[in-house]
Amino acid sequence: xxxxxxxxxxxxxxxxxxxxxxxxxxxxxxxxxxxxxxxxxxxxxxxxxxxxxxxxxxxxxxxxxxxxxxxxxxxxxxxx
Numbered sequence: 001x002x003x004x005x006x007x008x009x010x011x012x013x014x015x016x017x018x019x020x021x022x023x024x025x026x027x028x029x030x031x032x033x034x035x036x037x038x039x040x041x042x043x044x045x046x047x048x049x050x051x052x053x054x055x056x057x058x059x060x061x062x063x064x065x066x067x068x069x070x071x072x073x074x075x076x077x078x079x080x
């Protein structure tokens with residue numbers, strides 16, 4: 001059974017704009033994504049992600065499994 005978790009950290013908007021051309025951040029808006037660590041090439045393969053992944057095999061790029069990310073604001077003031 002999935003457990004709820006919350007994480008807060010900062011990623012500079014300039015960093016995101018450098019990766020995603022045309023990225024126009026709006027403080028307080030919601031975007032969707034996931035964060036993961038893949039250890040598939042280690043002696044003991046392992047995987048972990050911030051948001052629960054429902055695929056039978058690890059697949060961290062499925063938007064259906066993305067969580068909500070609030071840009072530059074307290075999560076209670078995010079706009080949908």
